[in-house]
Amino acid sequence: MTEPDGANGADSPDGADDAVYVSLDLWYPDCWEIEATERFDVGMLGYGIYTTGERVTTLFTLYADEQATIDAAVDHVAASPHVHEVSEIRPTYRHATAPVAGNAMRDLLVDHDGRTQITPELTSRGFVCAEPIDIRDGREYWSLVTNHDRDAVRTKLDAVSDAKDAVIDIRRITTSHWQSAASGLPTDRLTRRQLEVFRLARDSGYYDWPREATAGELAAELGISTSTLHEHLHKVEAKLLGQRPRG
Incomplete structure (x- = not known):
């Protein structure tokens, strides 16, 4: 796990036990989302996650410059041995009133094997997603909040790295009070x-x-x-x- 200089951020001015915001990007093996963005010029935003035992259902938005790129990526995802079912959501309801100019998009519900994911390793250690997971160019970008202190954050992320053979880069650790406005x-x-x-x-x-x-x-x-x-x-x-x- 690596961390840039100056990533500690500012301490809470009143010394209170504020929640901590953690921004990081990571890579780990055998992840079908990462593999898809490595192979195709496509990005993925992961939203809600529903878990039933070993099976997980996740809402994704795929985005690219051309629809053909998304189509190829969806075919690749559906063929993954870790993916059970892919269902398209029509119309793209979250973008009906706020289209993204110049980008093709497609919303999918993906039923997949949760055992291959890094999410349980993070959530079981007290990390909560503050924003959609952004997967692009063969990396996952996470925005997390937690009530752990910064030393505990680093220790727990080291444990995640060991458990999943992951490469985790901490971009920033700071108190989360400013984040509530940005997330909206x-x-x-x-x-x-x-x-x-x-x-x-x-x-x-x-x-x-x-x-x-x-x-x-x-x-x-x-x-x-x-x-x-x-x-x-x-x-x-x-x-x-x-x-x-x-x-």
């Missing part, structure tokens, strides 16, 4: 690239005061120019605030 933002209005840029900026402390990351640092990590980063963030902020971006 309409991020489903964002394109795939905008969502990636926004989450990196937020998780890196770009919106904190004082800022914990500069635009130049974010641009370097994304492999883009600073002006392009500012353009992405301008469009993101306009969409999240319900305004029409200029230009």
Whole structure:
């Protein structure tokens, strides 16, 4: 498990036992979701999870630039030995009033083998999902909350890593009081690239005061120019605030 410098975040000003927000990305073997995003240029958002013994049903949104890419990924998922059944939800009800420009989408209920997933290893150790699980480019991006202190968080994530042979990178550990407002933002209005840029900026402390990351640092990590980063963030902020971006 790796952790960037400065990932501790700010302590609670009143010394109270606030919940802790943990942002991380991870990889582990034999995960059909990760394999699908490695093989196809598609992303997946995992929402509600229903468990009945060893079988798990999860609501996913698949997103890509073209519908053909999603179709190929769905066929690949359905053929996985860890997947029992794939059911499509029509219409795409969560995006009926907030379409994502330039992106194809498809909502699925997937009945699959929960024993291959990392979710039970996290939830059994007191971690709760604060946002949908974002799976893209062969990695899973998690936003978690817990009442463990930071030392316990690291110890428990080490245990998860050992149990699943996982590579876990902690992007940020901080108190969660600021997160409640961010979690209500309409991020489903964002394109795939905008969502990636926004989450990196937020998780890196770009919106904190004082800022914990500069635009130049974010641009370097994304492999883009600073002006392009500012353009992405301008469009993101306009969409999240319900305004029409200029230009």
